[in-house]
Amino acid sequence: MSTSPLPHDAPVGIFDSGVGGLSVLRHIRAQLPHEHLIYVADSGFAPYGDKPEDVVAERSLTIARFLIARGAKALVVACNTATVAAVKLLRARFPEMPIVGVEPGLKPAAATTRNGRVGVLATERTLAGAKFLKLRDEIAASTGATFLLQPCQGLADQIEFGELDSAATTAMLERYIAPLLAQGADTLVLGCTHYPLVQASIEQVIASCGARGVVLIDTGDAVARQLGRLLEAGGLLRHVDAQVPARLEGYTSASATALSAAFNSLVGIDPPVQETDFAERSTVGHI
Missing domain, CATH: 3.40.50.1860 (Rossmann fold)
Known part of the structure; x- marks a missing residue:
């Protein structure tokens, strides 16, 4: 103390x-x-x-x-x-x-999703961690939610460099988010504290994919x-x-x-x- x-x-x-x-x-x-x-x-x-x-x-x-x-x-x-x-x-x-x-907001995401499919955007190390995987398994078992894991290699670095809305960052977001939306995710967990800083760009990518009503979970x-x-x-x-x-x-x-x-x-x-x-x-x- x-x-x-x-x-x-x-x-x-x-x-x-x-x-x-x-x-x-x-x-x-x-x-x-x-x-x-x-x-x-x-x-x-x-x-x-x-x-x-x-x-x-x-x-x-x-x-x-x-x-x-x-x-x-x-x-x-x-x-x-x-x-x-x-x-x-x-x-x-x-x-x-x-x-x-x-920690990634899996519990609020499971409570929010309407169709039970939740995309999780995070670093590769976070998604591979024993603590995260245990949390995912526990919440999936208790709620029936399916968590679609998407490692976002390089995204935190782009944000760290201040490239919040550059073409390179937008292309990276499209590469990571589009497959989750194609699998039916109606809720996306921003599983790295860097990611809420590009929330506006994430929302633009979601809109460009034609998805509606997708909820973003920020645990801050x-x-x-x-x-x-x-x-x-x-x-x-x-x-x-x-x-x-x-x-x-x-x-x-x-x-x-x-x-x-x-x-x-x-x-x-x-x-x-x-x-x-x-x-x-x-x-x-x-x-």
Whole structure:
């Protein structure tokens, strides 16, 4: 837990392999507007999806320690791959700290689908993970839903590069989404936190395929609600303080300029950002 004498006033730490977690941060800011936040984009180590699970777990532990050293009272693992690899480890190492992970929204998708056919867009590592496959089997058995799995190689990288509506990104989306729609999927799970950032392009591809009434499932809202529940249960919700507005700061293992641009274009804000290697000392990037 935070060592702050007023732990409720401490920040919430959020991290992802890059800018994808900003889709989760948007929901957290909307639902918990008084909370101080620290966002870490590990873009210098991205993508996580092509690295061994133990490497991602160790990296996640390093970033968690970095955030805790900066007073974080709770952690949000805003990355599906890191959640699969590390959330169990993080909870074991920091048992007193609220820790929220993300996972593809199979349960809400099964409750939403009208014809029982759900497409799941995610990274190859997420779809191959034992935790995901166990969840899929359990929900399929209890609901009768059929989950059509579509690995989206390279899509998170395109989003990380800022190509949200480029021709290359659109072609990639068509290649991944069209087969799911052809198989009758009426619900699509956005199983990587990067993917909601191209929701407009996804909707255009769905429309170009002639599909109607397709529902997109983004779990960022559920993550923010769970964080709020855990903070309230632990007495850690920050009190409203008109004199001290909520702060947001960012850290990145790559370019501070790039993360600042992502904050501006994807969230519409301009917080201070620093470059760091996640050791104790950081170098100032954009302030």
